[in-house]
Amino acid sequence: MSELRLNRATKEWIIVAEERAKRPHEFHREEHKKKLPAFDPTCPFCPGNENKTPPEVFALRDKETEPNHPGWRIRVVTNKYPALDLERKINRITGEFFKRAMGVGKHEVIIESTQHNKSLATLSLKQVEEVCEIYWKRYLALKDDKRFKLIIIFRNHGISAGTSLNHPHSQLIALPLVPASIRHLLEEAMRYYDDHGSCVFCDMIHQELLHKKRIILDNKEFVVFHPFASRAPFETWVVPKKHNACFGNINQKEIRAMAWVLKEILGKLYVKLEDPDYNLMIRTAPIKDAQEDYYHWYIQILPRLSTPAGFELGSGVFINTSLPEETAKFITQ
Amino acid sequence: MSELRLNRATKEWIIVAEERAKRPHEFHREEHKKKLPAFDPTCPFCPGNENKTPPEVFALRDKETEPNHPGWRIRVVTNKYPALDLERKINRITGEFFKRAMGVGKHEVIIESTQHNKSLATLSLKQVEEVCEIYWKRYLALKDDKRFKLIIIFRNHGISAGTSLNHPHSQLIALPLVPASIRHLLEEAMRYYDDHGSCVFCDMIHQELLHKKRIILDNKEFVVFHPFASRAPFETWVVPKKHNACFGNINQKEIRAMAWVLKEILGKLYVKLEDPDYNLMIRTAPIKDAQEDYYHWYIQILPRLSTPAGFELGSGVFINTSLPEETAKFITQ
Numbered sequence: 001m002s003e004l005r006l007n008r009a010t011k012e013w014i015i016v017a018e019e020r021a022k023r024p025h026e027f028h029r030e031e032h033k034k035k036l037p038a039f040d041p042t043c044p045f046c047p048g049n050e051n052k053t054p055p056e057v058f059a060l061r062d063k064e065t066e067p068n069h070p071g072w073r074i075r076v077v078t079n080k081y082p083a084l085d086l087e088r089k090i091n092r093i094t095g096e097f098f099k100r101a102m103g104v105g106k107h108e109v110i111i112e113s114t115q116h117n118k119s120l121a122t123l124s125l126k127q128v129e130e131v132c133e134i135y136w137k138r139y140l141a142l143k144d145d146k147r148f149k150l151i152i153i154f155r156n157h158g159i160s161a162g163t164s165l166n167h168p169h170s171q172l173i174a175l176p177l178v179p180a181s182i183r184h185l186l187e188e189a190m191r192y193y194d195d196h197g198s199c200v201f202c203d204m205i206h207q208e209l210l211h212k213k214r215i216i217l218d219n220k221e222f223v224v225f226h227p228f229a230s231r232a233p234f235e236t237w238v239v240p241k242k243h244n245a246c247f248g249n250i251n252q253k254e255i256r257a258m259a260w261v262l263k264e265i266l267g268k269l270y271v272k273l274e275d276p277d278y279n280l281m282i283r284t285a286p287i288k289d290a291q292e293d294y295y296h297w298y299i300q301i302l303p304r305l306s307t308p309a310g311f312e313l314g315s316g317v318f319i320n321t322s323l324p325e326e327t328a329k330f331i332t333q
Numbered sequence: 334m335s336e337l338r339l340n341r342a343t344k345e346w347i348i349v350a351e352e353r354a355k356r357p358h359e360f361h362r363e364e365h366k367k368k369l370p371a372f373d374p375t376c377p378f379c380p381g382n383e384n385k386t387p388p389e390v391f392a393l394r395d396k397e398t399e400p401n402h403p404g405w406r407i408r409v410v411t412n413k414y415p416a417l418d419l420e421r422k423i424n425r426i427t428g429e430f431f432k433r434a435m436g437v438g439k440h441e442v443i444i445e446s447t448q449h450n451k452s453l454a455t456l457s458l459k460q461v462e463e464v465c466e467i468y469w470k471r472y473l474a475l476k477d478d479k480r481f482k483l484i485i486i487f488r489n490h491g492i493s494a495g496t497s498l499n500h501p502h503s504q505l506i507a508l509p510l511v512p513a514s515i516r517h518l519l520e521e522a523m524r525y526y527d528d529h530g531s532c533v534f535c536d537m538i539h540q541e542l543l544h545k546k547r548i549i550l551d552n553k554e555f556v557v558f559h560p561f562a563s564r565a566p567f568e569t570w571v572v573p574k575k576h577n578a579c580f581g582n583i584n585q586k587e588i589r590a591m592a593w594v595l596k597e598i599l600g601k602l603y604v605k606l607e608d609p610d611y612n613l614m615i616r617t618a619p620i621k622d623a624q625e626d627y628y629h630w631y632i633q634i635l636p637r638l639s640t641p642a643g644f645e646l647g648s649g650v651f652i653n654t655s656l657p658e659e660t661a662k663f664i665t666q
Contacts, residue, residue, distance in 0.1 A: 002417055002436030004510070011513040015436055017416045083350045083644070083652045084335055097540040098561045103335030103348055154643025162642025173644055177337070180344040181649025184517050207430040228431045281647035302646060309495025310487025311416070311506055313635060314614035316514025319416050 007229035024330035036117035045167035082107035106174040121270035129259040148174040158277025160304040193294035201296030221257035226324035233322040238299035246290035340562035357663035369450035378500035415440035439507040454603035462592040481507040491610025493637040526627035534629030554590035559657035571632035579623035
């Protein structure tokens with residue numbers, strides 16, 4: 001018998017279809033990933049190929065090394081094929097049926113390591129800390145630009161997750177508008193706050209900790225769980241315990257905790273599911289809503305173990321073929 | 334220079350990223366699909382294997398042949414692993430943080446042909462007409478059941494589109510609730526109606542026909558186009574000219590026209606892109622909104638030529654690497 005579950009924060013209904021269920025261990029990959037070399041001379045993100053990317057926006061590098069040359073540990077560059085760029089002023093064309101705006105924004109790539117075959121799960125803790133710190137620094141560097149309304153930081157790992165380059169990297173896109181789907185998410189959170197006088201994410205942490213069944217990790221700064229209404233197998237939420245609408249409001253201590261937690265849980269996925277493809281998104285409030293009481297930033301990790309099809313696309317309801325209680329148990333065993 | 338485009342009906346912003354653009358002909362598949370046999374003895378949908386599916390709900394079959402035996406042309410069965418089923422009463426559990434409801438609903442499979450290797454693009458027109466008529470009949474058979482609030486009819490073609498069985502089939506899921514994303518879609522359409530006194534879909538047809546650049550097909554009953562703000566390459570909308578919120582309100586003549594149009598445009602995709610994987614969804618109003626002035630049913634076809642990644646999942650904004658004006662030109666050449 002299947003069950004419909006409501007994610008109270010996103011207001012998504014999920015169908016947990018037990019009769020089509022896979023047991024957690026069945027999500028192991030059947031084919032093994034091709035082993036990648038530590039260095040690929042044709043890769044634009046490998047050391048020595050700095051001239052194959054646009055110039056550095058920022059880098060952590062050894063003293064006395066020059067920008068756009070080897071000697072870096074982490075490099076931030078503008079995306080060579082940016083989805084959005086800064087060339088023009090925002091210019092919404094109004095009065096017509098077909099509304100358009102210039103694609104003004106910022107699209108950056110954070111090259112996380114010199115080593116072609118690493119990822120957040122296998123980098124050293126110190127390196128992951130530096131990556132997280134750069135997420136934060138780039139957020140802070142862009143948030144005061146009045147042209148930007150929302151900053152999305154994300155990571156695509158593996159081909160099924162839409163990546164085109166294997167070399168470990170994250171991306172940042174600063175958008176000149178707040179998309180309707182984000183507006184709807186905030187409106188739902190606001191409505192919850194109106195009704196309950198509390199943040200739906202704070203309440204969710206509290207409830208998940210009470211129920212205990214879906215908790216992956218719990219420390220002073222973060223709670224990690226497979227949400228009650230997970231939209232896909234092994235969906236993972238990393239939620240800071242301190243109420244805070246905006247990722248930019250994080251502090252140094254929390255950045256260190258975030259790095260430890262990310263390495264830990266991505267490591268568990270890596271081991272238990274043999275390096276699954278996944279998307280990781282930092283879901284933060286629009287810049288102007290950074291101080292709101294009703295929204296709460298978090299990290300969403302979506303392993304790409306199933307393919308949303310016509311039903312999901314047509315209804316916005318997701319069919320999850322696994323129970324989050326079982327996947328949580330499996331991943332923590 | 335990229336451009337942001339607003340889909341006035343769905344309120345989705347799309348980034349048309351020309352600098353990352355592929356030319357339309359570059360979407361040709363690199364690997365060819367494995368040729369399928371006309372009959373596969375291991376396929377539960379092939380004739381002779383009727384006992385491998387749940388019993389028929391409905392079938393078009395030759396006179397004097399028995400249900401659940403060969404002699405059928407099209408067969409409707411309950412999904413063997415239904416996402417939802419009818420066993421229990423709807424029972425929303427309230428008063429708790431974690432809301433759940435029993436998975437009451439209906440999940441049917443429409444087996445479109447006896448031939449294992451056909452699809453809507455390659456079936457005869459008469460057969461496609463019968464398939465469309467069955468969509469309609471099943472919709473009408475279920476719409477008065479008070480437990481159902483929304484009926485989704487969809488078709489997944491190919492592995493990237495999430496299908497698990499090659500044999501040509503469509504699916505129908507009757508949901509016991511209206512998902513938030515559909516409610517938002519209707520609210521946006523209502524708001525447009527408030528502001529303009531007209532249906533946004535009627536206006537869209539009118540504007541697309543005026544602009545002419547993205548039209549694939551235009552006849553008495555339907556307009557087919559690649560929307561101004563297509564979320565993915567070759568996204569295709571099939572919109573009836575007659576204002577009508579609900580697919581169930583269609584008539585026999587329109588069903589014949591719909592079949593002709595579907596076969597025609599799926600045939601064009603089949604030839605020009607070499608049988609691409611795609612999802613097809615009939616996007617119709619919730620059952621109770623069947624007579625609304627502000628919503629308009631349509632068919633959305635989404636070829637799966639690109640993979641939505643972390644940015645799309647995190648923002649709800651889609652990056653389209655092709656211009657709909659160019660894909661429309663390519664497909665009609």
